[in-house]
Amino acid sequence: MENVDLKDVIIDDSFWSKRQKLIKETVIPYQWAALNDAIPGAEPSHTIENFRIAAGESNGEYYGMVFQDSDLAKWLEAVGHSLAIGKDESLEKIADDVIDLIGRAQQEDGYLNTYFIVAHPERKWTNLRDDHELYCAGHLIEAAVAYFHATGKRKIIDIVCKLVDHIDSVLGPEAGKKRGYPGHPEIELALMKLYKVTGNKKHLELCRFFIDERGAEPHYYDIEAERRKESGRGEKFHNKSYSQAHLPVREQTEAVGHSVRAVYLYSGMVDLAVEIGDESLIDACKALWENVTQKKMYITGGIGSSQYRESFTVNYDLPNNRAYTETCASIALVFWADRMLQIEENRDYAEIIERALYNGILSGMSLDGKSYFYVNPLEVWPSTVDHRNDMSSVKYTRQPWFGCACCPPNLARLIASLGQYIYSYNKSNKEIFIHQFVGGNTKVEMDGLHVGIEQKTEYPWDEKVNIALSVDEEQEFTLALRLPSWCKEPKLKVNNEVVDLSSILEKGYAKITRVWKQDDHIELILPMPVEIVRANPNVRENIGKLALQRGPIVYCIEEVDNGENLQSISLPSDSNMSVKFEESLLEGVSVIKAEGFKINPSDSEQLYFTSHNVKAPVEVKAIPYFAWSNREPGEMIVWIREE
Amino acid sequence: MENVDLKDVIIDDSFWSKRQKLIKETVIPYQWAALNDAIPGAEPSHTIENFRIAAGESNGEYYGMVFQDSDLAKWLEAVGHSLAIGKDESLEKIADDVIDLIGRAQQEDGYLNTYFIVAHPERKWTNLRDDHELYCAGHLIEAAVAYFHATGKRKIIDIVCKLVDHIDSVLGPEAGKKRGYPGHPEIELALMKLYKVTGNKKHLELCRFFIDERGAEPHYYDIEAERRKESGRGEKFHNKSYSQAHLPVREQTEAVGHSVRAVYLYSGMVDLAVEIGDESLIDACKALWENVTQKKMYITGGIGSSQYRESFTVNYDLPNNRAYTETCASIALVFWADRMLQIEENRDYAEIIERALYNGILSGMSLDGKSYFYVNPLEVWPSTVDHRNDMSSVKYTRQPWFGCACCPPNLARLIASLGQYIYSYNKSNKEIFIHQFVGGNTKVEMDGLHVGIEQKTEYPWDEKVNIALSVDEEQEFTLALRLPSWCKEPKLKVNNEVVDLSSILEKGYAKITRVWKQDDHIELILPMPVEIVRANPNVRENIGKLALQRGPIVYCIEEVDNGENLQSISLPSDSNMSVKFEESLLEGVSVIKAEGFKINPSDSEQLYFTSHNVKAPVEVKAIPYFAWSNREPGEMIVWIREE
Known part of the structure; x- marks a missing residue:
């Protein structure tokens, strides 16, 4: 199965178009200003300046995290996606210039990482476990591929190919090379993207080496730590499971450690497994998927339940008020899910994309695109957050920029590239899939077959999705529409005729196989009453509680609508509920x-008593979780006590 | 009001006698072995060795915390209390010898702290904020007073008087002295104890100085930090509220910072306020009391809801699974409550003693007296505790000894001195109070009046308390019996005649004023059905939950009795309940x-679903909270979901 190319998907959607516009008109320029330290009051970035210093064009010292380069790479990737969906000459000029700068910063031998060029040349490739050289390279490769796809310009591809040649000369299974692999996975999936552009087997093989070598004994992290004569600190801080290097990847069945690292790795594993047809690797990916999505994922699509080391913990440990649920981790989950669809065309994967996208990812950005959450908790009491160290990473207002600014550009690149997650096709089966309901159109070419598809919808607020087809000539193929599992009674009409869904349902997709004609049209009705969702009783935090979901949207309640002490609110399971689209609220939400x-x-000041608490009926107002904290700061909860 | 002296109270009680025996026969010897590093496998203490080195009788380096000396002091205080309630020549010999050692370690000028004598003589009195010199001195003074009361031997009193003279020569309001006061309060209450022994005004005045100076500007901690040319670390770690030095004490109305420090300070404040009749100080004590007991106290009498800096947080922030609730903090709460009774004879204070004693304090020690909890959580899931850094101080099995071994000796001294919390008398009103129901007897002498009181009871398991009086001759006085607020229908008979309680109730005490004769007897019936307790709805963690309490005993449910995932258990408010004393369970508990x-x-592996969770009726078995974790390790909760 292949995704339809981003350039071939036009989004014209009441929900997403304004957000893509925000990315292009606000976020990308804002982030460019941030990378250039031109935002008053924001934490300094120094990223562009680091490249200038590395290129010998500026004096000064390196400043920033060891992985600061990746901020530019992620921005450039977002620019690539943005240019793919809409020309912008001045933006392209800025990007071309910064690519030139990157090229000038690259060293003769291909090495490219400003931290090590400027600050610590003697430490190159000495600490793969902690130093993020391969991580930064990976993001630059992703940026290169995106920019090349958008513009056809090869310069940045040449730069990263030279970098990969250098990496390949240092790391690998051959004698004389270091058998090292990244502490922070990312380059694996990037190399697979590059391989698809270059067809250069070396790129595939380097990815395979990183994946196959991971967790092998004697352990490379120990070997390089010994070479560095590492003192205690690193060892104490680091354990191999933090980087998913505790076992060979094919033996990993439970998601552990840093959640973003984990899911980037799993994504690269799928890419490789699909490319080379490696069943044992596919099995590992499926087991890990099952573990993450059925034992370690918040209802918002958030993952990583501990701020300590930004990590997964144990099964069903999903505290709402100390969720880490980094925006980047949910974005990574989308990447992974999209790849899992390559293994199997199963709606479970597409649904996780939807869940993360409309909830735990979108919550990471304010409605105006100018401030961000790194952490997306499901329960917040400001006064407690301010006074408990174990909630120190939880914020209740978004912040303009972060010293560790991974999430904002990650959001930008995801939303800009949203088009690539909507459609895919499977040539051998003559199937075209619609995974996501987003207004707009696309063109699919499949063995000489030209199919145009247009979606019109007010999704996620409205149940109707109208799909119009255009074909050069009458042709038989299959159109596979995802029927969301949250929708209990979907209806489908083809050219106004009701189609019996039960006979054509396959792994969650309604597969309509017929000879399609020009102007055939489909009406998909996805009734979206409010659903009361409960969690598996093993999730201790949520037992006796419910969450409200309508369509793909998870709801929350906020203090601004419902007063303080939200935990004192309860809903009976037969609560009368109504839904209304409020145009002027939060830029329009249901x-x-x-x-x-x-x-x-309590009437009394008593802390403990034997009388009953007295409750009164109230109207509870819930808003989409993604839109929380866009008004005055206050309490918020997703899981509400069930009466 | 004065408490009846410990030596005049004989405890002969089915609940407490065995525990006092445990302290004497097991805990004190065990701790003596620990102080001497004679327990295989336990963390080293080095305490005695530090004194030997300081005395010049051993070579070696100081080892241990900066406040290691206080372990010996607390042990010695426990020994003092233990000797007060029962002679033991060999123990007294050990104590005399160690007092001699302490004396030899004391320096010519009176200085006495082995850390500074051995390791850092140049740093004496340079960091009152962090260095615990005054804290250790305070504990030694308390030990001295206890030992003197028990044995009449003055040597240790002389040692601490010499030490206090030295302290007084260094610190104080006079020109040339440092205007410093302790970072960890403790010496304040100790000086008041010493003052009552010595009558030396200097001791009272030094206490008054420490309390009055606290929080004054320019701030002493800043002045000494500047003198030390302190670098950033200390400042970052320390804030003044951590040590309750953020404001002058009379302006403090909310309990903040390290909970043990806070409550030791408040105890000293009461002592001083009562002694000098300082109303503004009394008002502060009352405000702080109200804040702690009505906004920041667990139902177990545990205080301190954050492991970070062992501190109080904000009102009503009482997470059960991350309670810090240090055993020492609950012990300190008993000290404070006992002093509050000096301000006002109100049962609220005596009840907090009872609550802490039977629940959050006793839980700190295993039934065999050989292992201890530092932290007493109200909810534990072992697998989560093992994998969440924000629960790193929570344990689910008690440990044999701690590097920071404050709690075990604190428990020992409290239980050994239990007798002093039972009776008090108020000469001016001719009132004798019975605050706690503990079998045994006492003699009270009040203005020539000799009264013997004998309690017989199976409290806390049984409702009956029989009290027999003996008097030299017929006399009129008032006997004030606490009627616990948990008891809704107390009954009282004097010489078999029912007494109408409503007419004699005063601040929670039944005050029986009459001419008492030899062999008058009282029967107090305190019916103790199981009570369902609820928390103030502002306590978010407990909303929708209930706790079971019977008499003074708070109950919990354990995995060993109820299976795993205890949060999936619920109780209806009209649940049929039965109580049974099980002789062979946990050394006999109801x-x-x-x-x-x-x-x-869940039947399915699904993490989220819209179906209802299915529940089945079960018999829930609850045991006293204090006895948890004395069988196989597992889950435990106090607060149970209300059906």
Whole structure:
């Protein structure tokens, strides 16, 4: 199966177009200013200046994280995606110039990482475990591929090929090379993208080496630590599971360690497994997928339940008020899910994309695109957050920029490239898939078959998706539409005729096989009453609680609508609920109103008593989780007590 | 009001006698072995060795915390209390010898702290904020007073008087002295104890100085930090509220910072306020008391809800699974409550003593007295505790000894001195109070009046307390019996005649004023059905939950009795409950059995779903909280979901 190329997908959607516009008109320029330290009051970035110093065009010292280069790479990738969906000569000029700068910063031998060029040339390739050289290279490769796809310009591809040649000369299974692999996976999936552009087997083989070598004994991290004569600190801080290097990848069945590292690795594993047809690797990917999505994922698509080392913990440990749920981790989950679809055309994967996208990812950015959450908790009490060290990474207002600015550019590149997650096709089966319901159109070419598809929808607020087809000539093929599992009674009409879904359902897709004609049209009705969702009883935090979901949107309740002490609110499972689209609220969202109860603040000052708490009926107002904290700061919860 | 002297109280009680025996026969010898590094496998203490080195009788380096000396002091205080309630020549010999050692370690000028004598003589009195010199001195003074009371031997009193003279020569309001006060309060209450022995005004005045100076500007901690040319670390770690030095004490109305420090300070404040009749200081103590006990106290009498800096946080922030609730903090709460009774004879204070004693303090020690909890959580899931850094101080099995061994000796001194919390008398009103129901007897002498009181009871398991009086001759006085607020229908008979309680109730005490005769007897009936307790709805963690309490005993449920995933258990508020004393369980405890429900483990592997969780009726078995974790390790919760 192949995704339809980003350039061939036009998004014209009431929900997403404004967000893509935001990325292009606000986020990308804002982030460019940030990379150039031109935003008053924001934490300094120094990223561009680091490249200038590395190129010998500026004096000064390196400043920033060891992985600061990746901020530019992620920005450049976002620019690539943005240019793919809409020409912008002045932006392209800026990008070309910065690519030239990157080229000038690259060393003769191909090495390219400003931290090591400027600050510590003697430490190159001495600490793969911690130093992010391969991580930065990976992001630059992804940027190169995106920019090349958008513009056809090869310069940045040449730069990264030279860099990969250098890496390949240093690392690998051959005698004289170091048998090292990254502490922070990322380059694996990037190399697979590069391989698809270059067809250069070396790129595939380097990826395979990194994946196959991971976790092998004697352990490379120990070997290089010994070479560095490492003192205690590193060892104490680091354990191999933090980097998913505790076992060979094919023996890994439980997601552990740093969640972004984990999911980038799993994504690269799928890419490789699909490319080379490696069943044992596919099995590992499936086991890990099962573990993450059925034991370690918040209802928002957030992953990583501990701020300590930004990590996964144990199964079903999903505290709402200390969720780490980094925006980047949910973005990584989308990357992984998209790749899992390559293994199997199963809606479970596409649904995780939808869940993360509309909830735990979008929550990472304010509606105006100017401030960001790194951490996306499902429960917040500001006064507690301010006074508990174990909640120190939880914020209740978004911030303009971060010293460790991974999430904002990651959001930008994802939203700009949204088009590539909507459609895919499977040539051998003559199948075209619609995974996501986003207004706009695309053209698919499949063995000489030209198919145009147009979606019109007010999704995620409205149940109707109208799909119009255009074909050069009458042809038989299969159109596979995802029927979301949250939708209990989907309806489908082809040219106004109701289609019996039960007979054509396959792994969650309605597969309509017929001879399609010009102007055939499909009406997909996805009724979206408010659903009361409960968690597996092993999730201790959520037992006795419910969450509200409508369509793909997970809801929350905020103090600004419902007063303080939100935990004192409860909803009966048969609560009367109504849904209304409020045009002027939060740039237009559907709001849920539900009949519930709220325990009265205690009349007495007593802390403990044997009387009953008294509750009163209240109207509870819920808004989409992604839109929380766009008004005045206050409490927020997703999981509400069930009456 | 004065407490009846420990030496005049004989405890002969089915609940407490065995525990006092444990302290004397097991804990004190065990701790003596620990102080001497004679326990295989336990963390080294080095405490005695530090004194030997300081005395010039051994070579070697100081080892241990900066406050290691206080371990010996607390042990010696426990020995003092233990000797007060029962002669033991060999123990007294050990104590006399160690007092001699302490004397030899003391320097010519009176200085006495082995850390500074051995390791850093140049740093004496340079960092009152962090260095615990005054804290250690305070504990030694408390030990001295206890030992003197028990044995009449003055040597240790002389040692600490010499030490206090030295302290007084260094610190104080006079020109040429440092205007410093302790980072860890403790010496304040100790000086008041010493003052009552010595009558030396200097001791009172030094206490008054420490309390009055606290929080004054320019701030002493800043002045000494500047003198030390302190670098960033200390400042970052320290804030003044951590040590309750952020404001002058009379302006403090909310409990903040390190909970043990706070409550030791508040105890000293009461002592001083009562002694000098300082109303503004009394008002501060009352405000702080109200804040701690009505906004920041667990139902177990545990205080301090954050492991980070062992501190109080904000009002109503009482997470069960991350409670810090240090055993020492609950012990300190008993000290404070006992002093508050000096301000006002109000049962609220005596009840906090009871609550802490039977729950959050006793839980700190295993039934065999050989292992200890530093932290007493109200909810534990072992697998989560093992994998979450934000629960790193929570343990689910008690440990034999701690590097920072404050809690075990603190428990020893409290239980050994339990007798002093039972009775008090108020000469001016001719009132004798019974605050706690503990079998045994006492003699009170009040203005020539000799009264013997004998309690017989199976408290806390049984409702009956029989009190027999003996008097030299018929006399009129008032006997004030605490009627616990947990008891809704107390009954009282004097010489078999029912007494109408409503007419004699005063601040929670039944005050029986009459001419008492020899062999008058009182029967107090405190019916103790199981009470369902709820928390103030501002306590977010406990909303929708209930706790079981019977008499003064707070109950919990353990995995060993109820299976795993205890949060899936719920109890209806009208649950049928039965109570049974189980002789052979946990050395004899009353067990509650209640009809409840348990949600079945999910049939599906799904993490989220819209179906209802299915529950089944179960018999829930609850045991006293203090006895948890004395069988196989597993889950435990106090707060149970209310059906």
